Amino acid sequence: xxxxxxxxxLALLRVDGRRWNELRRIxxxxxxxxxxxxxxxxxxxHTKVMCVVNGPSxxxxxxxxxxxxxxxxxxxxxxxxxxxxxxxxxxxxxxxxRGRGDKHILELQSTISQxxxxxxxxxxxxxxxxxxxxxxxxQDGSLLAALINAATLACVDAGIPMTDYVAACTAGSTxxxxxxxxxxxxxxxxxHQEEQELPGLTVATLGDSDRVAVxxxxxxxxxxxxxxMLAVGVDGxxxxxxxxxxxxxxxxxxxxxxxxxxxGVGLNDMELD
Amino acid sequence: MPRxxxxxANEKAFLLKALQDEQIRLDGxxxxxxxxxxxxxxxxxxxxxxxxxxxxxxxxxxxxxxxxFADRPLDGIFTIATELSPMAAPxxxxxxxxxxxxxxxxxxxxxxxxxxxxxxxxxxxxAGQKCWSVRVDVHVLSHDGNLTDAACFAVVAALRxxxxxxxxxxxGVLTVYTPAEREPVPLGWLHSPFxxxxxxxxxxxxxxxxxxxxxxxxxxxxxxxxxxxxxxEICQIAKLGxxxxxxxxxxxxxxxxxxxVKEFSTYxxxxxxxxxxxxxxGGFMAELRAENDRIVG
Numbered sequence: 378x379x380x381x382x383x384x385x386x387l388a389l390l391r392v393d394g395r396r397w398n399e400l401r402r403i404x405x406x407x408x409x410x411x412x413x414x415x416x417x418x419x420x421x422x423h424t425k426v427m428c429v430v431n432g433p434s435x436x437x438x439x440x441x442x443x444x445x446x447x448x449x450x451x452x453x454x455x456x457x458x459x460x461x462x463x464x465x466x467x468x469x470x471x472x473x474x475r476g477r478g479d480k481h482i483l484e485l486q487s488t489i490s491q492x493x494x495x496x497x498x499x500x501x502x503x504x505x506x507x508x509x510x511x512x513x514x515x516q517d518g519s520l521l522a523a524l525i526n527a528a529t530l531a532c533v534d535a536g537i538p539m540t541d542y543v544a545a546c547t548a549g550s551t552x553x554x555x556x557x558x559x560x561x562x563x564x565x566x567x568x569h570q571e572e573q574e575l576p577g578l579t580v581a582t583l584g585d586s587d588r589v590a591v592x593x594x595x596x597x598x599x600x601x602x603x604x605x606m607l608a609v610g611v612d613g614x615x616x617x618x619x620x621x622x623x624x625x626x627x628x629x630x631x632x633x634x635x636x637x638x639x640x641g642v643g644l645n646d647m648e649l650d
Numbered sequence: 651m652p653r654x655x656x657x658x659a660n661e662k663a664f665l666l667k668a669l670q671d672e673q674i675r676l677d678g679x680x681x682x683x684x685x686x687x688x689x690x691x692x693x694x695x696x697x698x699x700x701x702x703x704x705x706x707x708x709x710x711x712x713x714x715x716x717x718x719f720a721d722r723p724l725d726g727i728f729t730i731a732t733e734l735s736p737m738a739a740p741x742x743x744x745x746x747x748x749x750x751x752x753x754x755x756x757x758x759x760x761x762x763x764x765x766x767x768x769x770x771x772x773x774x775x776x777a778g779q780k781c782w783s784v785r786v787d788v789h790v791l792s793h794d795g796n797l798t799d800a801a802c803f804a805v806v807a808a809l810r811x812x813x814x815x816x817x818x819x820x821x822g823v824l825t826v827y828t829p830a831e832r833e834p835v836p837l838g839w840l841h842s843p844f845x846x847x848x849x850x851x852x853x854x855x856x857x858x859x860x861x862x863x864x865x866x867x868x869x870x871x872x873x874x875x876x877x878x879x880x881x882x883e884i885c886q887i888a889k890l891g892x893x894x895x896x897x898x899x900x901x902x903x904x905x906x907x908x909x910x911v912k913e914f915s916t917y918x919x920x921x922x923x924x925x926x927x928x929x930x931x932g933g934f935m936a937e938l939r940a941e942n943d944r945i946v947g
């Protein structure tokens with residue numbers, strides 16, 4: 378399924394009709410599961426993920442291969458962030474069987490766990506575990522970014538103190554690694570088809586700073602192309618952060634209006650509409 | 651499950667204070683200085699012994715003829731197997747991969763295999779029926795930090811040094827020649843990627859060190875592994891979580907990494923040339939060779 382890259386240079390429109398700096402539609406909800414401490418549902422284009430957070434709580438019986446970031450379980454001064462990812466069989470076009478020890482999934486789990494452990498105030502919860510389980514319902518590129526965003530939202534919903542949002546998105550470049558053409562445009566938020574054809578990277582930043590928490594690049598790309606891709610990616614993360622922040626605020630306002638929660642002291646003079 | 655021994659609070663504080671206040675590392679190296687890297691080849695083809703300070707790694711490449719995967723009839727098989735045994739450090743166990751091992755094998759896989767360093771199509775013998783299966787076994791003999799860079803160097807060195815038996819195809823009959831009959835041939839090698847790992851220290855990761863040893867690795871707040879080849883192509887970047895680091899600092903790390911990779915590349919080329927000279931006792935090698943000259947990147 379070759380991507381018609383010639384079309385891009387003519388109209389400057391990508392396969393799905395976006396310009397180079399446009400995100401796909403991001404739709405997010407928080408508090409979707411009543412039984413969990415925190416939960417979220419996030420769509421980035423056709424990539425759909427769900428996240429459930431339980432904890433901080435007493436660590437359960439030790440399982441064999443949890444990916445423990447931010448400390449070594451029950452004995453440590455910091456809470457352990459245990460991430461579990463389930464990729465549904467129906468989530469992509471080809472039904473790929475993934476075993477429990479799939480290294481790609483283990484890597485994703487470890488990445489999310491360590492990225493969040495740096496933002497969450499884990500030192501407030503010694504000897505405890507924060508369980509994050511992520512379910513991938515549909516895949517269309519930018520999987521790691523969607524997982525990080527969903528996990529951040531669910532942690533906010535669970536009320537775990539954190540420094541700031543960890544917002545993630547992907548960035549790519551329009552020419553392949555071999556072509557050393559200077560006119561290559563960076564692209565924001567790649568879908569599955571673009572991820573297959575073009576070099577790209579996943580960036581996650583903390584809040585609206587330029588500080589990069591996660592940077593993953595898995596394709597061959599000229600080193601000179603990195604700066605442009607990183608700049609576009611970091612900028613995209615700021616846009617994503619705004620969107621996540623709006624979701625949280627809207628949900629908060631709705632909950633106050635419905636009377637689910639008390640109006641906070643600082644909110645007395647704030648307009649809720 | 652044995653847990654890794656952490657350095658004591660005093661040791662940690664000492665290391666961090668020396669770094670931040672005095673700008674000195676415990677072993678007196680510069681911030682962007684590697685420990686002495688040494689590479690020796692074994693008597694057999696495809697055995698590389700790498701030591702980086704006290705970290706020691708043995709990589710062995712081997713090849714056998716097998717049936718290719720049904721979905722890739724024109725490609726050979728290439729696998730990298732990593733094993734962290736209790737020999738390297740007491741908290742590693744056999745048959746139970748730790749997170750370190752999973753991340754190490756993923757990094758090697760992305761750096762060497764997915765970047766297309768080895769031309770797997772040249773391993774095909776009879777489409778859909780016979781192909782070479784090349785396997786590199788990475789053994790960590792001694793663990794003193796920065797396994798990734800050392801292991802990646804060892805894998806690339808072993809593969810570049812390796813020779814597979816020569817074959818010929820006549821009237822549908824495949825012949826594999828022993829080394830006595832025909833001189834073994836090198837693998838189809840396209841480019842040599844190397845890993846460079848930066849470790850970050852401090853509240854906001856403002857201090858960046860190259861080639862952290864085991865103690866520094868236990869104290870660091872974040873790390874990034876950048877894989878490049880000497881043509882300036884990034885094969886992989888992995889900053890898997892940890893404390894956020896300024897984007898500009900990461901770009902600087904990448905450009906320093908490129909100069910380091912060029913040094914590695916030259917060092918490996920020199921060592922390979924030296925070894926070829928050592929093996930070529932009577933000067934017959936050029937005449938025994940059956941292949942044509944080609945440029946190896």
